[in-house]
Amino acid sequence: MRDFWKRFARNKGAVVGLAIIFAVVLLAAFAPLLYPDSPWRMVQRPFLSPLAVDGFWFGTDTLGRDIGAGLAHGARVSLLVGIVSTVVALSIGVTLGALAGYYGGLLDDALMRFTEFFQTIPNFALAIVLVAIFQPSLTSIVLAIAIVSWPPVARLVRGEFLSLRSREFVQASVVLGQSNARIILTQILPNTLSPVIVMASLMVATAILLESSLSFLGLGDPNHMSWGYMIGAARTVLRQAWWMSFFPGIAILLTVLALNLVGEGLNDALNPRLARKGR
Secondary structure (H helix, E strand, O other), X not given: OHHHHHHHHOOHHHHHHXXXXXXXXXXHHOHHHHOOOXXXXXXXXXXXXXXXXXOOOOOEOOOOEEHHHHHHHHHHHHHHHHXXXXXHHXXXXXXXXXXXXXXXXXXXXXXXXXXXXXXXXXXXXXXXXXXXXXXXXXXXXXXXXXXXXXXXHHHHHHHHHHHHOOOHHHHHHHHOOXXXXXXXXXHHHHHHHHHHHHHHHHHHHXXXXXXHHHHXXXXXXXXXXXXXXXXXXXXXXXXXXXXXXXXXXXXXXXXXXXXXXXXXXXXXXXXXXXXXXXX
């Protein structure tokens, strides 16, 4: 673990990204303390510019709602959707990829054709259709993003299983009479986690972008404030109130950039070849 952190810390961008993510997590965790009132509540006059009144550092929107409260509570929605949808997508992709890669044959062909079917449909278009069908809510958004995100995971895990199932330690487990389920879960799967972890960090960033895009189009959960909704609500007053779209846009940019930087750092730290070169 110490060697892992040493390799990770060599990537300065990854360290900065980790610090940004930590700040966003803290903002989301303490949002109810920083802004105890609902972000939908009108607290000042509309179109209040940033720093014009004490306590309203980010100004207000068209209805007099605090932009700062929207940013804080929106961070909770973005992180929740990003993390939960990624976990669901990983569960689907890892399971199907492991079965296809380990057993091969007809099962592999069937699962890969099923995976390719989802990959032929543009992710964003499919997410829009799914959310529109099941009505906009956090649950439908999470499921829609998970459904469009799992195919790359399945293909990655399948490739790893295909390369590992013929290794000596796997063959030794077969000779010892271990069950297929135990070989998959205890022998092969742990050796595929490194690329999966790297992909997961990038998937969270993609999920946040997808949620923001859906909210921008009016397909977000109407009961929860989100960064995408804030930008969408500000598109008609860009010249009159630039801050309404600027601050949530910067929040999305920094969060997604930080997650990508952390993904690069994880790749450097978990890649054995890079690890040996760094020694």
